[in-house]
Amino acid sequence: MKTLIAPSVLAADFANLQRDVEMINGSEADFFHIDIMDGAFVPNISFGLPVCAAINKHAKKPLDVHLMINNPDQYLEAFRDAGAEWISVHLEACTHLHRTIQRIKELGCKAGVAINPHTSVTLLEDIITELDYVCIMSVNPGFGGQKFIEKTYDKVRQLKAIITEAGANTLIEIDGGVDNSNAAALVEAGASILVAGSYVFKHEDPKEAIRLIKG
Numbered sequence: 001m002k003t004l005i006a007p008s009v010l011a012a013d014f015a016n017l018q019r020d021v022e023m024i025n026g027s028e029a030d031f032f033h034i035d036i037m038d039g040a041f042v043p044n045i046s047f048g049l050p051v052c053a054a055i056n057k058h059a060k061k062p063l064d065v066h067l068m069i070n071n072p073d074q075y076l077e078a079f080r081d082a083g084a085e086w087i088s089v090h091l092e093a094c095t096h097l098h099r100t101i102q103r104i105k106e107l108g109c110k111a112g113v114a115i116n117p118h119t120s121v122t123l124l125e126d127i128i129t130e131l132d133y134v135c136i137m138s139v140n141p142g143f144g145g146q147k148f149i150e151k152t153y154d155k156v157r158q159l160k161a162i163i164t165e166a167g168a169n170t171l172i173e174i175d176g177g178v179d180n181s182n183a184a185a186l187v188e189a190g191a192s193i194l195v196a197g198s199y200v201f202k203h204e205d206p207k208e209a210i211r212l213i214k215g
């Protein structure tokens, strides 16, 4: 299977959002990665439901919504209604993670858990068979354009072993600092979905950047 690519709209030009959405529509990308930040779980505010719904109106590929928010349960249905087909919540923001994952599935969405760089993948052992995907953060969440954390490779290999051991079909997504210098090694380690914001949107030819990391 070719690597799935999820360009992060966080790095798009918000004053030309429709143009950037059309770029992704016309590229080899597989998803729109939508970063929702609440200024509480992470020290930054991005955008919310109306922008998600506006992107969805034009998007021809599924929205992968990354909720970097406290109390995600409160907003799951609203994001589904705003077009989310894949939803990830942060393990660090969920007291009753199993319940939250069940709710995402009841809403008809693919369910994912995102983990911060300091969070061990072993904390997912008891829930891995329930997860459609795990988003390993390769930067501290809250901002685009940060440096990739090298420890991520070990985490991907360790998580891949947990998934195999459990006989699960969970996909591994990597988010933060992904570019053409680390994409192939991440896939080699076991990743299936690569999120890329700055690398894609700062490239002189964003569609070519997407093609390059797709491999």
Ligand SMILES: O=C(CO)[C@H](O)[C@H](O)COP(=O)(O)O
Binding pocket: 008, 010, 011, 033, 035, 066, 068, 139, 140, 141, 142, 143, 144, 145, 146, 175, 176, 177, 178, 195, 196, 197, 198, 199
């Ligand atoms: O979740 C995120 C930040 O919290 C973004 O998805 C991530 O940072 C992608 O942007 P970049 O490729 O520029 O690092």
Ligand SMILES: [Fe+2]
Binding pocket: 008, 033, 034, 035, 066, 175, 195
């Ligand atoms: Fe993200």
